[in-house]
Amino acid sequence: MRRKQTNSKRDNILFSTSLMIGFLGAFAFAIFVRIGYIFTYRKDYLEKRRVVINADKKEELPLRGSIYDENGNTLVAYIAHFDVDFDPMVSDRDSFYKHVDSLAFKISKFKKDKTPKEYRDLLVSKRENKKRYVEIARNLTFQQMQEVKKFPILKYGKSKGGLIVNKKNLNVHTADTLMRMTLGKTIYDNAENVVRPTTGLEAKYHTELQGTPTIRYGLQVPSIGFIDSQGEDIVKGSPSLDIVSSLNVDLQYFAHKKLLETLKKHKAKYGTVVVMEVETGFIKAMVNLGRVSGDTTSQNYNEWQYNYAVGIRRTPGSTFKTAVILAALEDKKTFPDEVFNLGGKGQKKFANGYIRDDYPYDKLTTRQILEYSSNIGTSSIIHRYADSPQKLLQRLNEYGFGDVSGIDLNSEAEPDLNVAQTFTPRNINIEFYRMSFGYVIQVAPIQMLTFYNAIANKGLRVEPRLVKAKMRNGILTDEWDWRKHSHRICDNKNLVPIRQMLEGVVLRGTARNLKPQGYTIAGKSGTTWHYEDNGSAYSKKKFDASFVGYFPADNPKYSCIVLVAGISDENEHYGATVAAPVLRDIADKLFYEDSELNRYQPKNQNSALPDVKNGYRGDIANVLKAIGVGISAKRIATDWVYLSESKKAVAMNKLTLNDKSMPNIIGMSAKDAVFLLESRGYVVKLSGRGKVVKQSVVAGEKTPKGTSVTLTLS
């Protein structure tokens, strides 16, 4: 009996044990089959499903391109910056309230703008009002962002701590406040995480600077963020391009300074200076200074107001006389030495009105009319067109006054010849004569400069141009060929007397006060009533003074226009006395610093090295290539180099980088310096512009991450 019981008990156990092992085996087998199924028959379906599920798109733009000046100095660089925000609803109640004090303390200590209590109250009230967004910090460098990520609560990351990090491209203007209007304004669109330019080169070359986004497919999971599908369904974008402009920081700085002094001295509203290379049309400097809006008597001017050189058309005044006289010479309506009887009263009736001169000239030749800028004189000359005004209009169109100059900026104002177009032999009135000295019509300064540049360039009109080339990874592309963008506007034969006259303006005429030493300037001054902003009428108490010309007069290399507008100065408001000196200073600077122009100055023998001596290898190599300097090409495995000069070429040497000590960055461009230092965890502050001449922490010194380094640029 007992034995039977034991047997049955044992059978029972055997049964249950084998049942269990059977169950276990069955389960293991089920898993085995299932995995096999997933790997084989299900595989294609799952791959399809991966694509179906991962249908969300994420567009990622490359780092925006930089803008360089003609010597490779960085004008605008973009560096990745970070915004850190916080979603207080993500962390659970307990850990939020447990750590909110220390988080508030850390934020307060980091930002130093509010007390820990204020931050605590802010964070708590946001959470209690179920707000999903608190701004923690803006525009952090990579290193700072890493620091903030370690704060309490935030350290649990996105899905558990509510940390929100947005990467963005933030621009660094290494040239400080210079040429902002030309380079352009940008707005950072936080929502879309893109740079939105509104003006200037940034806007004109937005597509190139931005590049096209790399599109990834994945899944936007609310609690986690975007998850890359990691498949091969990536639409690769194109890299961003850098822009090499024709601007020269040095010259720009000089022109900026001179114009600013003049604006202040003569209490003007705004002013502009444009310097152009005669042969190529490249703009070397473009200054647009305007009074900071609001106060009409303010002495504050900056580059943030308007692009007066390109965007505003205005009555040019006497500088337009050159065009009328050139047309008359070409059409044989007059000849340089023809004598005109001007009446000697200082005023003379034409059609239905009177034309006045400041000085009562009796008799002047055509040449003298331009040199002394007689309104009655040019009216007498334009009178020869009274029977065929359309012929004059045709000439003006040929000279380029009928259309935009074609400069590579978006905002160029079109010239206004509307009134001129209405003249017929039957309806000639006083307005027709006023046109001869630059009223009635309107042109933008850049268009006037382009005309004078063509005169300087022996009748060949080249398009003004700000960008010399685009650059991809240090290799130049799309180099601008001015020859393909030029055309003849008149015969050089007719230009010879005009050029003599323009030279005469400075030698004998209205602008004889600015006669330079050692070379000659040719040009024409203009003074007009100032046209008020509301556009309704000329202000008889304010003046616009301008001067446009080129130099050296015998073999022109640069042309330049200076406009000083809205001058309140009663006594000194003439183009020759206000605007011309600025041009003269610029011409002096260019002449004495240019060894090609100034044969009396010994050639600069000391260096074949370019301006930038240290930096990122690819960039340096490219600069050297661009200026045609040979590199003694040692193959060196490094990204960072400094240059030294050997007998005939330039040697690239490896820049020693050590993890813990400060590298030598003297001679680097600001972009390279900031990139190198920030990538090594230092906090960089810049002062000045150009290339690095001084670093606050000496090279080679042991420097912990997070150290602040001030760079002096020059």
Next chain:
Amino acid sequence: MERTNEKLIGNRIDWLSVITWLALVLFGWINIYSSVFSEEHSSIFSLSQRYGKQMLWIVIAIVILITILFLDTQVISVFSFPIYGLVMLLLVAVLLFGEVVNGSRSWFAIGNFQFQPAEFAKFAVALALAKFMGREGFKIMNFKNLTIISALLGLPFLLIMLQGDTGSAIVFAAFLIVLFREGLPVFVPLLILFAVLIFIVSLFLPLSVISVILSLSFIGYYALTKRDYSYSIKILGIQIGAILVGLLFEVLTFKTIPIHLVLTASITVGAILMLIKGIKNRHGILVQLVVILIGSLIYLYSVDFIYHDVLKDHQRTRINILFNLEEDNKGAGYNMNQSLIAIGSGGLSGKGFLKGTQTKGDFVPEQDTDFIFCTVGEEWGFWGSTAVVIIFTFLIIRILWLAERQHSAFSRIYGYAVASVIFFHFAVNIAMTIKLAPVIGIPLPFFSYGGSSLWAFTILLVTFIKLDTERHLPL
């Protein structure tokens, strides 16, 4: 005799189990390394990275392993209940002072490290069960014993449920296997299977239809076993009559009566008649059938209630996703979808170590813990996954085999408990990554990232290996 034994402790250790343990732990670490690997931190031992920490946990686990092997077996047996009591206290304490992580209050935070007492509850329960059921002359089918066993299991279950960690609580169901081995009748597991089946069916069919099917099958069963066809047809007739009456009532009164009410009423009428006949004629089988039928119907309706009103939204969603009843790619379904895709992309031999793309990046919160198996699938492919399954199966069978050779009931029961817990974790964890089970957040033993889990499983297993070294000694 004893001296010799002590000298030969190395000979008496079941090295196969130890090696299997080591293999699982190391292969687990490799996969953790791979799933959190990034180019920036390539140092293996960096404590700022999870694989670095896991390496530290492994080293400590080895220390624990050696310590336990040199412990006196008597201590284990004597301290079974105190350990149980201590862990229960910890479970209460964590409810009061614990940290909330992922919505469960189940962690103690000590400095930078976190500790989860629930992981150790399995060890405590295993010891307590072994101690209680290992007594001389213990009989399981005894009301008092069943009550105590239920209390031993129920207390930690409730405490862990209160923490909000449903996954860890469900694990205690694994101990049913132990009870089954120790004499729980075979109908218990069958009943559980039946219950699970009804639950799954209830997701797809209306309750009234299931009720009718159940009712019909019970009547059919009675008819076939007792060959009492006429009575069965009579009952059926009455039931159909009840339905017709209901419909007639509907037509006459122009009131809409829900069809499931009509069906339920007709089933109830049939059941009552059968119950009366069963009691009158002392037909035991009939009474039993009716009781089971009514029990099933009550279960059916309560399951429906639990499913819709007790389960949290995300739990319901997880179940729905399992049966393709719902899609939620961006929420609850995210892990399961990605896991399947990852495993599917692995192919036969996998993409190779560190080559996985689906499982990279720490965007999936459970990438290196609960979903570690998808890294295995993606990088080591079918062969790697199969190897893991085989190693686990081998380990479990090995433990069962060792358990059966124990002389003391304590060791045997403990061994079964170890095998059951490991099996449950292994089965449920892998099943959820391959969409055979709903997502239940429990780790893969020895594999998943986490100190508490690794140590708890190591203690659980090594204690048994230690007991096995002294299997000849009475406890």
